[in-house]
Amino acid sequence: MRTISRTQVDATRAYIWSKDWLPYAYGGSGNPGGDCSWFAFAVAAHVQGMQANRRYGSTENCNRPGRYGATATGDAAQLGLIHVAKASDVPADALVKLGFMHGGGGYNSHVAGTFDGLNFESRGMYRNRSGHVVAASARAWNDPLFHDFWYLPAVAGAGNPDDFPLPAGWFFGPFDGPDESVSGEAPGTPAHHVAGIKRMQAKLGIPQTGKWRDARDAIAALQRTDPTLTPDGTVGPKTWALIMRLGTVTPPAPNPGGPAPMTPEQHAALQWGAPHKVRQVRDREHAEVKDGNEAWARAMLADVWNETKWDGYKSHVPGDDREGSLVFWALETHAEAVATRKLVESLQARFASGDTIQQTKAETSS
Structure with missing residues (x-):
């Protein structure tokens, strides 16, 4: 043969x-x-x-x-x-x-x-x-x-397990998608296509069911780390390559009571776009991962998102009812500080010139 x-x-x-x-x-x-x-x-x-x-x-x-x-x-x-x-x-x-x-x-x-x-x-x-x-x-x-x-x-032939296993133009996606969508649920799905889904699930650290729908959320979360990808969970060659870079596949540890444990990188990926009101970039302990030391750099992806996108910080400027991200709050503070410095410099210049006459209200508001 x-x-x-x-x-x-x-x-x-x-x-x-x-x-x-x-x-x-x-x-x-x-x-x-x-x-x-x-x-x-x-x-x-x-x-x-x-x-x-x-x-x-x-x-x-x-x-x-x-x-x-x-x-x-x-x-x-x-x-x-x-x-x-x-x-x-x-x-x-x-x-x-x-x-x-x-x-x-x-x-x-x-x-x-x-x-x-x-x-x-x-x-x-x-x-x-x-x-x-x-x-x-x-x-x-x-x-x-x-x-x-x-x-x-x-x-x-067996082929390289890290190579994208579908024909050109095909992708891993929903059962009710077009003919080119491989869900792992259609009768007669080739064994190596199901094996491809299981390999993705192993890389993502989730149960290896061989069904795309069981991996969709984890895939979409990972896609959010790459702005060139649409975070819809479907997997073509580019998303496949991203998943294959997650690390070496190891057999899932026995866990009779629930899903296989997630890696620190997977925890960080799943936090992307999920705001946390108290998680700030100050200490490693604030990174909500299994091992903060290992995943610190990756967890910062989630922190950057949280501290630039979460809009729960209220303005500290009197009369300003807006809410924004921590970056908005810091920039607003900076703008207020700049305005204060300009006012102080103006007063210092006047005093230096000998002008100590207090301005009237009309003059002040003009």
Whole structure:
């Protein structure tokens, strides 16, 4: 079994999804769609870096009764598909698995496939839908309709766990989002996508449920530390990289009574934008983290926010009813001090010139 990179596997997965909802095209060659055999062979070609938008034959090229271990005939032979006697002979980790129903070729035969756990099919009307079907009601390779089975002797590579695990344009997000949103809750979600969510959760120090919604708040809090990100909790390549920089993943400590303990950095991130009336930048003890010494620098992010954004400080200037941040209060004090200094300097200049005559009220107010 050869190994194909996770990058190529994800690219082929995206290619399969790009054909979803296209109409069935008997004899088509992928411009943009085709029939059942075109779709099956195109996927086997694409994942191997071969041309996908061409025909490699029909279902009859894989009609080889009793020739187990053999490859397909004609142009389909170059795809390297292997024939087996029964479904149980197909390796569980094979990337491409195909099931055939042979009825003489043409409209009387059919094939559907499963690619890395994703079912795909081009068909006539079935379950109120025809054409190219991905996931949803697409038949799996071992559907009861099929009696002849083939597979591509290739498996997906493990890849670097810190690399963004989704195809270009996809992201981790809500279950009710667009097709490109991976929530970890949809039936048939690839195992490595769920593993990606769990890896994020491990980095964030929260329970590893494999569901994006359980990590949304922690992700959004971390996104607030980077002004170039929208703090909505969705995760594309940039947010993924930010999460991966949080530190080395360690197995969560047993904690039967609740969630896994958070790291000091995660505590600091979650405090971002959460005002605290008495938390001021004076002592390490005021940083509300598990270990103030370790997280002091990061906790200051939260302190800067609190002391520039919280608007609970009342003006000390008589007649001014405004409230503002601590910075507002300090600037107002500075302005008052500057005005007082100017008044004192004016009085000193007058006294130095010998002018000690008290001004009248009218003169003072002019």
